[in-house]
Amino acid sequence: MKIAEWMEQSGVAFGTSGARGLVTAMTDAVCFAYTVGYLRHLASLGEFAPGTPVAVAGDLRPSTPRILRACVAAIEHMEGKPVFCGYVPTPALCLHAFAQGYPSLMVTGSHIPADRNGIKFNRARGEFLKSDEAAMRTQDVALPEGWFDADGVLVASVDMPDLTDVVPGYVARYRAFFGPDALAGLRLGVYQHSAVGRDVLMLIVEALGGTAVPLGRSTSFIPVDTEAVRPEDAVLAREWAADGKLDAILTTDGDSDRPLLADAQGNWLRGDVLGILAARFLGAAAVTTPVSSNTALEKSGFARDVRRTRIGSPFVVAAMTDAAEAGITPSVGYEANGGFLLATGIAQDGRTLDALPTRDSVLPMLCALVAARRANTSLAALVATLPPRFTLSDRLVNMPTAQSLAEIETLSRTPAEGAMGLGFIEKAEDLAHVDQTDGLRMTFANNEIIHLRPSGNAPELRVYVEADTPERAADLLKTGIGAVSVWKEH
Numbered sequence: 001m002k003i004a005e006w007m008e009q010s011g012v013a014f015g016t017s018g019a020r021g022l023v024t025a026m027t028d029a030v031c032f033a034y035t036v037g038y039l040r041h042l043a044s045l046g047e048f049a050p051g052t053p054v055a056v057a058g059d060l061r062p063s064t065p066r067i068l069r070a071c072v073a074a075i076e077h078m079e080g081k082p083v084f085c086g087y088v089p090t091p092a093l094c095l096h097a098f099a100q101g102y103p104s105l106m107v108t109g110s111h112i113p114a115d116r117n118g119i120k121f122n123r124a125r126g127e128f129l130k131s132d133e134a135a136m137r138t139q140d141v142a143l144p145e146g147w148f149d150a151d152g153v154l155v156a157s158v159d160m161p162d163l164t165d166v167v168p169g170y171v172a173r174y175r176a177f178f179g180p181d182a183l184a185g186l187r188l189g190v191y192q193h194s195a196v197g198r199d200v201l202m203l204i205v206e207a208l209g210g211t212a213v214p215l216g217r218s219t220s221f222i223p224v225d226t227e228a229v230r231p232e233d234a235v236l237a238r239e240w241a242a243d244g245k246l247d248a249i250l251t252t253d254g255d256s257d258r259p260l261l262a263d264a265q266g267n268w269l270r271g272d273v274l275g276i277l278a279a280r281f282l283g284a285a286a287v288t289t290p291v292s293s294n295t296a297l298e299k300s301g302f303a304r305d306v307r308r309t310r311i312g313s314p315f316v317v318a319a320m321t322d323a324a325e326a327g328i329t330p331s332v333g334y335e336a337n338g339g340f341l342l343a344t345g346i347a348q349d350g351r352t353l354d355a356l357p358t359r360d361s362v363l364p365m366l367c368a369l370v371a372a373r374r375a376n377t378s379l380a381a382l383v384a385t386l387p388p389r390f391t392l393s394d395r396l397v398n399m400p401t402a403q404s405l406a407e408i409e410t411l412s413r414t415p416a417e418g419a420m421g422l423g424f425i426e427k428a429e430d431l432a433h434v435d436q437t438d439g440l441r442m443t444f445a446n447n448e449i450i451h452l453r454p455s456g457n458a459p460e461l462r463v464y465v466e467a468d469t470p471e472r473a474a475d476l477l478k479t480g481i482g483a484v485s486v487w488k489e490h
Helices: 003-010 028-044 064-077 090-100 130-137 167-178 198-207 231-241 271-281 296-300 313-325 362-374 379-383 401-413 415-421 470-489
Strands: 013-015 018-022 053-058 081-084 104-107 116-122 187-193 211-217 248-252 259-262 286-290 305-309 331-334 340-342 346-348 351-353 356-360 390-397 431-435 440-444 449-454 460-467
Touching: 003 028, 003 130, 028 064, 028 116, 028 130, 053 064, 053 090, 064 081, 064 104, 064 116, 090 104, 090 116, 090 167, 090 356, 130 313, 167 198, 167 351, 167 362, 187 198, 187 231, 198 211, 198 248, 198 362, 211 231, 231 248, 231 259, 259 271, 259 362, 271 286, 271 296, 271 331, 271 340, 271 362, 271 379, 286 313, 305 313, 313 331, 313 340, 313 356, 340 362, 356 362, 362 379, 390 470, 401 415, 401 440, 401 449, 401 470, 415 431, 415 440, 449 470, 460 470
Parallel strands: 053 081, 053 104, 187 211, 187 248, 286 305, 286 331
Antiparallel strands: 013 018, 018 116, 104 116, 248 259, 331 340, 340 356, 346 351, 390 460, 431 440, 440 449, 449 460
16 A cells, blocks of 8 residues: 555655654554665665664654654564664754764654644755655555554563764754853753753853753643743743743753743744854855745845745755755755754854754744844843844644635635735735745735635644734734634634
8 A cells, every 4th residue: 555545545655754644553564664665765765784783763742752753663564674773853863873874763743732743854964855645645554464453552572772872962062062051151041841852052152161951841742832932931031031040041842853942031933033143153055945934034135135935844844954055055944933954064263053954943043042142131132132023823623624724725715805805915916926835825904914724634723924013013913823713704
C-alpha cells in the first residue's frame, strides 16, 4: 500500500513540518510504514542503503518513546543503523546528523497539544522539502509478517540503541561563535515548562557567561506556541519579571526549534521581530521569511534581497537556498514563530558559525541579547530601533481544515465584499491588496493587514494581523477572530 493510502486511511498526513496526527491514529504500524517509505525515498536519492546510520530523537510527550521505538524498528527492518540521540532539541539532532551526512528524524508534535504527535523527517544534509514529501507518498510499503498485532501494536522485539550524546556539540557551537563572556553580567530566566531543550538552554546560557534562573518546570506536557502565546504564559512572564531581577526570559516550544524571548518587563517578543533583530545582527544580505511575517523587515532596509514564501520551513529553506546559490550571502531565513535558519555560514569578529538549514531557537535569542549588551541597552530599547509595525496572531480552535479552506475560498472570490461583510472595512476601496501566497492576506488602504489561513498541523484557523501600534493590532485581532468565529456555526 502506498504511503498516500496509509495517510488517507489513518488521517496522519503531512503538515507544514512533517507528518502529524492524533496519537491514537499514529499507531506503531503507521509510524513504521512512514519511516520505511521515508527511507525508500532516500534510497532512490542515494542517501540511504543497508548499513547507513539514521539518527533519531524525540520530545517529551508521553507518546514519543513508543513512536521512537516503531521508527527504530523500521530502520532495522530496512537494515539501517539507528543512532539514538535521546530527548534533545530538533536543531541539536540536525546539527549532528547534517555534519555526519546521514538522515535523521525527530518524533515531535512541536507546539500542538499532547493528544497529537508527529514525525519530522530530514535529508542527509538538510530538511525534507515538499518535493520529498510528494515522492515519499508514492512509496509502496507492506508490514513484515508477525511484527504487529491486529491493532497495529508492535509486538516484535526491538531495543533502543545506546545513547549518542549530541548536546556537547550543540552547546559548543554557540560558545565558539559568541564567546564565553557574551552574556556575562546578564541574569536570564529560563522558562522550562516541558520543552525538550529546557536543560540544554540552561547549559548554553551558562556556557556564554550568563546566570541562568530556572522557572516553571512542569512534569506534564504544556503546548507552548511561540506564535500564539497563551494568556497564562503572558501572565507568568510578567510575574517573574516583577521584581526587576531578570534581564530577559527565554524559552522554546516543545521540540525546542522555535524561540520565545521576553524583555525585562516580561513582554514576550514576536518571533518575526526577533528574526529581524537576528538577521540584522548577523549582517544578512538575503532574508527569506513567510508572507505572514512583520513588514518591518522591508522597512528596516538592511537586507538587499527579501523573499516571501508560504508558511513552513521547507518553503523558507528552498527560497533561502536559491538566494545563496545566486551568490547573495549571508543568506538566512526565519519564520513568524521565531525559528531561524542559516543557508550559509556567518563570519564575524574572526569567528565562524556554520550553516544550519533547519529551524533553530537558540541563535536568534542569543543574537538579540548580545546585540543589546554590546549596545549597552535593554532588549526593549533594541526592539524600539525597528520601524513601528506590530503583528499579532491567534487561532480559532476545533475548526476543521476543510471548512476553513471552503470559507476562505468563498471569501477569495469577492474579497472586498467579503471584507465588508465581516466588518474589516466599510467600503470596497478600503481594500488595497490581496495576497494568496498562503491563505488570504488582505492589506487595507491604511496599511493594516488581516491574514486568514488554516493551520497545517491541527484543525485550527490562524488569524494574523499587523498595524502601526500594538493597541490597534490588538483591536484588529479581536475583530478578526470575532468575525471568523461565525464560520464555526455554518
